[in-house]
Amino acid sequence: MKTHTFKALLLTICFGILAAASAFAQDAPPADVTCFESRKGASEVVKHDLKPGWPNVKCSPKTGAVLWWGDPFDGTVPMGDMPLLDKVPKGNAVVKPRSEHLPLLAMCGTACHNGKVPPLPLPTTKKPHPIPTMEGLLPDAKNLQHGRARLWCLNCHDVKQRNKLVDNFDDPISIDQPQLLCGKCHGDKLRDWRDGIHGKRIGEWASTGKKRWFTCTECHNPHNVQDGERNRGFIQIEPESPPQLTKGMKDAKHELMPPIAH
Ligand code: HEC
Ligand code: HEC
Ligand code: HEC
Structure with missing residues (x-):
């Protein structure tokens, strides 16, 4: 008991x-x-x-x-208009907005560059010149690591709307759709990207199916492409371990089958 x-x-x-x-x-x-x-x-x-x-x-x-x-489409928005992309039905090309990764963006066009501060007139030249206020925010500003000293902020950022980029016709483009900005100087890369031989897409298999296109700035930092230390994220010295076997499968020996004659 x-x-x-x-x-x-x-x-x-x-x-x-x-x-x-x-x-x-x-x-x-x-x-x-x-x-x-x-x-x-x-x-x-x-x-x-x-x-x-x-x-x-x-x-x-x-x-x-x-x-x-x-x-693959979690958090994506429709891609902006792209010349010669008419084979892909509207809404089937989507991108992930960049804005959420840019902590300063919300301020660029409101607290600063709001039409009153800094005082007008707006800059009329795209020639590099010292801008001490920006050096704190963009450490490479003094020696911009893109274009071998031939590029300046206003080649890429819209002069009036500083939270926008600028295309080849001086029209503002969303910061979420940088492809036409980069494409105005890197036309070959824009064509390759459009044709699927540069960059990355995930989503449906069929060529005209819905896909998320990775935009240029998801891979390249526009302020440091010339810097040797850039894109460290791509560097992978060792391959990943093999994926887990499918349920019920004991080994992957079937992959060792002799090649099928053709
Ligand atoms: C080659 C084009 C290009 C040039 C030149 C350029 N920028 Fe940018 N900038 C961009 C793009 C594109 C973005 C958005 C980046 C992203 O999506 O990661 C950006 C983002 C920014 C941001 C927001 C960053 C944040 O974290 O919120 C600031 C500030 C900025 N640029 C300042 C400058 C200044 C100042 C210069 C000149 C010294 C300059 N940029 C030159 C293309 C450029
Ligand atoms: C106003 C013209 C212009 C714009 C806009 C522009 N670039 Fe460039 N880019 C250049 C020039 C010029 C070079 C240097 C080419 C050289 O040295 O041969 C360059 C070089 C590069 C390189 C190679 C860097 C190297 O030296 O290996 C990359 C990557 C690059 N740009 C990506 C971008 C991306 C991404 C964008 C859009 C965010 C962009 N560029 C927008 C003009 C531009
Ligand atoms: C999925 C990632 C990814 C995307 C998206 C991407 N690139 Fe690249 N790009 C790379 C890699 C990786 C390289 C080779 C490594 C390097 O030089 O940075 C490269 C190289 C380049 C170069 C230098 C080529 C050379 O000959 O030296 C340019 C210019 C360039 N890309 C522009 C663009 C433009 C413009 C876009 C958008 C239309 C874009 N890239 C989209 C990953 C990407």
Whole structure:
């Protein structure tokens, strides 16, 4: 009888501890996992569940890069008009906005450059000149690492609307759609990108299916393309380990089959 009571007591205590532990585990929020999609430091996503057990991304524990997307269109917006892209039905080309990664952008056209500050007239030349206020925000401003000293802020940023970029006709373009900015000088790359031989797309397989196009600035930092240390995010010295085997599969020996004659 005594041992019974003791056992029951022990069990109750154990269950109590277990229940408390699981309640604690449920209460404690899981630590945020952040990984990068393309350019390290400028394309980070926080891992979360799109639906229970279905994450938005899977991250590489080795490099911190995204290995897999749960929904390739998560957080995307339609791509701006692109010349000669008429084969792709409208809405099937989407991009991820850059704005969310640009902490200063909200201020550029409001607190600063709002038409009153700095005082008018607006600059009339695109020649490089010292701008001490910007040097704190853009460390390379004195020696801009793009275009071998032939480029300046206003080749890319709209003179009147500083939170916009500028195309080849001096029309403002959204900072979320930099392709026509870069394309005005790198026409060959714009064509390659349009034709799918530069950059990256994810989404549906068919060539005219819905796809997320990675925009130029998701991979290139426009302020430092000349800098040798740029794009560290691309550098990968070792391959990833092989993916997990499909459920029920013991090994991947079938892949060693002799090639099919043709
Ligand atoms: C080659 C084109 C180009 C040139 C030249 C250029 N920029 Fe930019 N700038 C951009 C683009 C494109 C973005 C958006 C970057 C992104 O999406 O990551 C940007 C973003 C910015 C931002 C916002 C950054 C943030 O983190 O919110 C500032 C500020 C800025 N540029 C200042 C300057 C200044 C000052 C100069 C001149 C010294 C300059 N830029 C020259 C293309 C350029
Ligand atoms: C106003 C013209 C102009 C614009 C706009 C422009 N670039 Fe450039 N870019 C240049 C020039 C000039 C060079 C230097 C070419 C050289 O040295 O041969 C260059 C070089 C580059 C390089 C190669 C860097 C190197 O030296 O290896 C990359 C990458 C690049 N640009 C990306 C971009 C991206 C991305 C954008 C849009 C955000 C952009 N450029 C917008 C003119 C431009
Ligand atoms: C998915 C990432 C990615 C996207 C998107 C991307 N690029 Fe690149 N690009 C690269 C890589 C990687 C290289 C080669 C490494 C380097 O020099 O930075 C490169 C090289 C370049 C070069 C230098 C080529 C040379 O001959 O030296 C230019 C210019 C350039 N890209 C422009 C663009 C423009 C313009 C766009 C958008 C229309 C774009 N890129 C979109 C990844 C990308």
